[in-house]
Amino acid sequence: MTSLEKHNRMANAIRFLSMDAVQKANSGHPGLPMGAADVATVLFTRFMRFDPKNPNWPNRDRFVLSAGHGSMLLYSLLYLLGYEDMTLEDLKNFRQLGSKTAGHPEYGHASGIETTTGPLGQGIANAVGMAIAERKLADEFGGELMDHYTYALCGDGCLMEGISQEAITLAGHLKLSKLILxxxxxxxxxxxxxxxxxxxxxxxxxxxxNWHTIDIDGHNPDEVAAAIEEAQKSDKPTMIACKTTIGYGAPKKAGTNKAHGSPLGDEEIAETRKALGWEYAPFELPEDILDAWRVAGLRSTKTRVEWEERLKGTKTEIKAEFNRRFAGELPGSFDRTVQKYKQQLADEKPTLASRKSSQNALEVINGAIPETIGGSADLTGSNNTNTSQTPSITPDDFSGRFIHWGIREHAMAAAMNGIALHGGLIPYSGGFLIFSDYCRTSVRLAALMGIRVIHVWTHDSIGVGEDGPTHEPVEQMASLRAIPGLQMFRPADAMETAECWQLALESAHAPSGIALTRQNLPAVRLDYNEKNLCATGAYDLIPANEAEVTIFASGSEVGLAVEAQKTLDGKGISTRVVSVPCMELFFEQPEDYQKAIIGNSPIKVGVEAAIRMGWDSFIGTDGIFIGMDGYGASGKGADLFKHFGITAEAIVEAVEKKRA
Amino acid sequence: MTSLEKHNRMANAIRFLSMDAVQKANSGHPGLPMGAADVATVLFTRFMRFDPKNPNWPNRDRFVLSAGHGSMLLYSLLYLLGYEDMTLEDLKNFRQLGSKTAGHPEYGHASGIETTTGPLGQGIANAVGMAIAERKLADEFGGELMDHYTYALCGDGCLMEGISQEAITLAGHLKLSKLILxxxxxxxxxxxxxxxxxxxxxxxxxxxxNWHTIDIDGHNPDEVAAAIEEAQKSDKPTMIACKTTIGYGAPKKAGTNKAHGSPLGDEEIAETRKALGWEYAPFELPEDILDAWRVAGLRSTKTRVEWEERLKGTKTEIKAEFNRRFAGELPGSFDRTVQKYKQQLADEKPTLASRKSSQNALEVINGAIPETIGGSADLTGSNNTNTSQTPSITPDDFSGRFIHWGIREHAMAAAMNGIALHGGLIPYSGGFLIFSDYCRTSVRLAALMGIRVIHVWTHDSIGVGEDGPTHEPVEQMASLRAIPGLQMFRPADAMETAECWQLALESAHAPSGIALTRQNLPAVRLDYNEKNLCATGAYDLIPANEAEVTIFASGSEVGLAVEAQKTLDGKGISTRVVSVPCMELFFEQPEDYQKAIIGNSPIKVGVEAAIRMGWDSFIGTDGIFIGMDGYGASGKGADLFKHFGITAEAIVEAVEKKRA
Structure with missing residues (x-):
């Protein structure tokens, strides 16, 4: 058997596993795995460095299947290469409820699935994030410990999605030369x-x-190999255009959209077997070919062992730091640092915009946690996500800790997912809350994957003021709270901001969003408390026995609630204030706690400069809601709060009306 | 005064109005208006065809300020050119509550504001939509009636946003040669x-x-003029790169980010007056310059009058049709057509996926309403948005009525906004509901503007099945319902689908989304009713006097509710079913109607294969909700409904448990 024959048979193993699994499931996408099988075979048997027995080896090459509908390509590869948690049985259960082999690759279902893909274009930006992480960690820990490639495979759909342009221009700008697409x-x-x-x-x-590009016949293994070698040498990221035939080998459907997203059908599969000279039954593999794949799977074991040796030989502190970072654990001293900072805040009781409080908290955090990597989508001075520890990363110098993402919210969020998935770093963003709409798909994917990315979303209400309704979030708190698994924080003052940051950082398996104001907020948490009160999501800020009125509020409106409470109390109306920095955490609390916090006040009031959706869980459908029921307007922030009736006076008035 | 001097003074009028208005507001963006003043002066005084006295002239050239933060450029132009509803007083009220001159241009605030911009990149895609509309209508009505350019001005931010790439590649593909950016x-x-x-x-x-590009000094009026002439002759869309200095004229801040988004300050403004030789007080304009602008404003009056003459001379039917289309009125016969179709559905009682019911309804609609223009983001066969009347539009033939938007959900939505804003056409899309996340910013802007675009979002729940959680909407219904002004429909069967389509089409001033299933649904509306029952948003599908149980459901779950009702009724538990095709319309009904529909059943159940958020308004916080509380999974659709407990049996069981 010539090496070309061997290659073809190895690639055909992918093709038949894929088309047979799709046929058995009677659902799926055979076209891409069949078309890209040659590229994948060359990449995984000759270039990719990984170890199926140690799938989380930090210095492995990363592979992202951005065209996630071609999931059988990845599942076939993982099985063929000997990943132990991907069995033939798993392939046979493709797309069945409870199986690892979901319709699209799901991070966490099996080793070797580096990210969840399917929504097109996302994987390209994930890969950009991984390549950023590699380069940053290489700068920090040296090429001895961190020196790998990031490969991604995309289709035409990925390249049409706008996110691809954001990701591509960012990668080219940053000269991510070890990114190969x-x-x-x-x-x-x-x-x-x-x-x-x-x-x-x-x-x-x-x-x-600013990319290098190469054009090849994607079915010619020599051209594929030569292109990868050339790409590895380039000082720019490289795009290898692989001319392929979708559904390669299927006599009637190859090269047509009929091969894309449906089973080929028994007849066409039988004809494909003939055409490609494949004499085996579905899911049956010739021993020599499976052996050849398994041998390829062990190719990098030696490289990995050598790397382990190098890590062992590294200075104890550096080794410990490296391991801690990849374990995703925060420095042991972090809580003490936070406590000290909280004591300071209790002393100072600052009146600050929460975006500024966030910057102050970050100054403490970035000093204590070296793995944070910040940034902003061209709003650095507005988001306040930079601190004294975060010089900018530039195309030629990755020693910084701050990324100028440009006006690219979507790629920022998706690349942050890639950074978090890579490991070793904790990414946080900067953007306007209104523009969370631009990156919603990536935020959702972070939540679906359960990864630690932290979105700093400032300018969180009509408090934005003059920029007007296009820039004023109204429904964003609700629509982000709707995303299962995303923790949405909206802190009321500097103390809560510090606590929310701590919670976000300590949530190793969930993404967080922190909504922050443009405008100044008074301190409402005046005393030091060792306990992180925000951890329960909602808590008694101003308790009262048998309160007639309970006011629930978040963020900038907690101050209004406190003000209203004073007035109402002065009028002999017993009033309690509950601060609600994070609804998601609240609804994870024991039922008793939830009941106690919601309480039995005959009058319940919700206050948030946003729509009511979601607040009924606190105030009931007959509760009073002080907030927005439509879009904002352009005007001075303070004028807008008055205009839309979101004031302490309005709270008092609504309560009195209800009592009358 | 040389013509260059005159040009400079005219451009300076824009500059000073802009910087003075920003200074007075103590908020805003002087940099872009000052930098782009020369380009705008040449464009509006020598090329743009428009008539300030007839601002809605259908054949006017369109101008989109994609870089919406530079709103003072547009407001200054409108005032200078003599638009009657833009006064000097309006400029002085820049960014104040209640003024027309909002921080970013708001469609509807004043004539000449063709679209709401601010979120970057959107305007480019709006302009692409306008250029599509122009070309389509030129094909239909001839160049005599429709023959205008679409101009847009964007900044670096617009070009970094991913949506710009989607818009640009689409425009290049479609050879929109009358689009000039x-x-x-x-x-x-x-x-x-x-x-x-x-x-x-x-x-x-x-x-x-596939664009033509030109590089010029954006401060040289001759170069600007020559570039526009060249662009008008190109058979491709043209991008004119205008090298400009941000904050042009300000001695210290020009060319820096300090000129971008803050007032220049009194001192710098005084220095700018000196530097540019401008001796007038804030908001004061020399008479000759205002005159020159006003003369320029009347440049196209003759052209418009000639056009009116041509329209008058057109065949009566064509003239009537043209006028009807631009008035945004549906054909008078439309309701009769719908009634006839509803009678047919009552006879046939089809079991169909609602995406298929939608296609059947569209077959009727597209036959009756020639101005619909459909499309799909590369999911034509899945969305079923094509009908016998909608051949594809191709780069060289716009006689079709269907746009292959490609895998570009975001530009699709924003370009649809542009088509609707242009007038003469009603755009509807095709996409998966999950991917509404990709185009949320554009959908929100449609709602903010109150324009008629219709989004067909299929595959609306875990009914998607094998594609898994990346493709299964869970929170999308809630998050879209959260957008103020967007009508979200989720019809239960073919009859409701027809009614929802009718409502969407008849809503001339609101965007709609129609969520449709992949899977088959039984008919639940069995009788013909002349009334559009969906018009109230929620209605008694199965009434019952003093019902112990009321089940509220939408879309695919209405069938389950009906099934559960039968079982419960069989057990002697009086049960009522309310179908909820559109929450937004329901909450616009008189309070009495709302109260009657919500009713007094001791047990209220909400059923939707999605999260609970929003349903408490019907069932209260203590109601039973049968739906999702997290992500879906990959598996057969029917298996998933069972797995997640969204079945008629689960409804019955939950009711019985509550009664026990």
Missing amino acids: FWDNNSITIDGAVSLADSTDQHARFRAA | FWDNNSITIDGAVSLADSTDQHARFRAA
Whole structure:
């Protein structure tokens, strides 16, 4: 058997596992795995460094299947290469309830799945984040410990999504030379030929973004290998355009959109077996080919062992730090640092915009946790996400800790996912809360994956003021709270801001958003408390026995609630104030606690400069809600609060009306 | 005074109005208006065709300020050109509550504001939509009636946002040669130099997308004029890169990010007056310059009058049709057509996926309403948004009525906004509900503007099945319902689907989303009713006097509610079913109706294969909710409904448990 014959048979193993699994499931996408099998075979048997027995080896090469619908490509590879938690049985259970082999690759389902993909374009930006993480950690720990490639495979759909442009231009700008993107250039999308909807010269487009590009026959293993070698040498990120045939080998459906997203059918599969000379039954593999794959799977064991030796030989402190970082554990001293800072805040009781309180908290955090990596989508001075410890990362110097993401909220969020998935770093962003809409898909994926990314979203209400309704969040708190698994914080003052930051950082398996004000807020938490009161999501800020009125509020409106409480109390109306910095955490508390906090006041009031949606859980459908029921307006922030009736007076008035 | 001197003084009028208004407001963005004043002066005094006295003239050239933060550029122009509803007083009230001159241009606040901009990149895609509309209507009504340019001005931020790439590649593909984009190439963003975050060769990028590009000194009026002439002759869309100085004229702040988003300050403004030789007080304009602007404002009056003559001379039917289309009125016969179709559905009682019911309804609609223009983001066969009347639009033939948007949900939504804003057409999309997340910013802007775009969002729940949680909407219904002004429909069967389509089409001033299933649904509306029952948002589907149980459900779960009702009724538990196709319409009904529908049943159940958020308004916080509380999974759709306990049996069981 020539080496080409061997290659072809190895690639055909992917093809038949894929088409057979899709056929058995009677659902799925055979076209991409069949088309990209040659590229994947060359990459995984000759270039990728990984160890199926140690799938989390920190210095492994990363592979992202951005075109996640081609999941059988990845599952086939993992099985063939000998990943122990991907069995033939798993492949047979493709797309069945409870199986590891979901329709699209799901992070956490099995080793070797580096990220959850499916929504197109996301994987490219994830890979950009991984390449950023690699370069940053290489700068920090040296090439001895961190020196790997990040590969991604995308389709035409990924390249049409806008996020791809954000990711590509960022990668080109940052000169992420160890990022190598394969474009499965099969000229077919679901509707038919790509030419139905697009005429872009992708090579020119990538070169315009400072990438190196290579054009190859994606079915010629020598060309694939030569391209990867060339890409590895480039001082720019490289896009390898692999001309492939979707559904390669299927006599009737290859090269058409019929091969994209449906089973080929028994007849076509039988014909494909003939055409490719594959004499084996579904899920049956010739021993020599499985052996060849398994041998390939062990290719990098030696490299990994050598790396382990190097890590062992590293200075104790550096080794400990490296291991801590990749374990995702915070420094042991972190809580003490926070306590000290909270004591200081209790002394100072500062009146500050919470975006500024956040910066002050970050100054403490970034001093204590070296793995935070901050940034902003071109709003650094507004988001206040930079601190004295965070000089900017530049294309030629990754010693900094701050990324100028540019006006690219979507790629920022998706690349942060990649950084978190890579390990060793904790990314936090900076953006306006209103523009969370631009990156919602990536935020949702972080929540689905359960990874630690922290979004700093400032300018969180009509407090934005003059910029007007296009810039004033109204429904964003509700719509972000709607995302399962995302922790949305909206702290009331500097103390709560510090506590929310602590909670976000300590949540190793959940993403967080922190909504912060543009405008100044008085301190409402005046005393030091060792306990992180925000940890329960909602707590008694001003308790009262048998309160007639309970006011629930978040963020900038807690101060109004406190003010209203004073007035009401002065009028002999017993009033309690509950601060609600995080609804998600509250609804995770024991039922008793929830009941106690919600309480039995005959009058319940919710206050948030946003829509009511979600607040009924606290105040009931007959509760009073002081907030927004439509869009904001352009005007001075203080004028807007008055105009929309979100004031202490309005709270008092509504309570008195209800009592009358 | 030479013509250059005159030009400079006219441009300076924009500059000083802008910087003075920003200074007076003590808030805003002087940099762009000052930098782009020369380009705008040439464009509006020598090229743009419009008539301030007839601002809605259908064949006017369109101008979109994609960089909406530079709103004072547009307001200054409108005032200078003589738009009657933009006064000097309005400029003085810049960014004040209640003024027309909001921080960012707001559609509807004043004539000449063609779209609401501010969230970056949106305007480019709006302009693409306008150019599509122009070309489509030119094909339909001929160049005599429709023959205008669409101009847009964008900044670096617009070009970094991913949506710009989607819009640009689409425009290039469709050869929208009458689209001319000015790039205000000032090399500055909020954080500082563009080079902090981007190194893209924009010319190469645009050329890769099949655009013509031109590079000019944006302060040289002759170069600007020559570029526009060249662009008008191109058979491709044209990007004119205008090298400008942000804050042009300000001695200290010009060319820096200090000129971007803050008032220049009295001192710098005084120095700018000296530097530019401007001897007038704030908001004072020399008579000759105001005159020159006003004369320019009347430049196209003759052209417009000639156009009116041509329209008058057109065949009566065509003229009537043209006028009807631009008045945004549906054909008078539409309701009769719907009634006839509803009678047919009552006879047939089809069991169909609602995406298929939607296609059947569209077959009727597209036959009756020639101005609908459909499309899909590469999911035509899945969304079922094509009908026999909608051949594809191609780059060289716009006689079709269906746009292959490609995998570009975001630009699709924003371009649809542009089509609707242009007038003469009603755009509807096709996409998966989950991917509404990709285009949320544009959907929100449609709602803020109150324009008629209709989003067909199929695959609306875990009914998606094998594709798994990345493709299964869970929180999307809630998060879309959260957008103020967006009508979210989720019809239960073919009859409701037809009614929801009718409501969406008849809502001339609101966008709609229609959530549709992948899976089959039985008919639940069995009788013909002339009344559109969905119009109240929620209605008694199965009434019952003094019902012990009321089940509220939407879409695919209404069938389950009906099934559960039968079982419960069989057990002697009086049960009522309320179908909830549109929460927004329900909460617009008179309070009496709302109270009657919500009713007094001791047991209230909400059923939707989605999260609970929003349903408490029907069932109260102590109601039973049958739905999702986290992400879906990959598996057969029917298996998933069982697995997540969304079945008729689960409803019955929950009711019985509550009674026990």
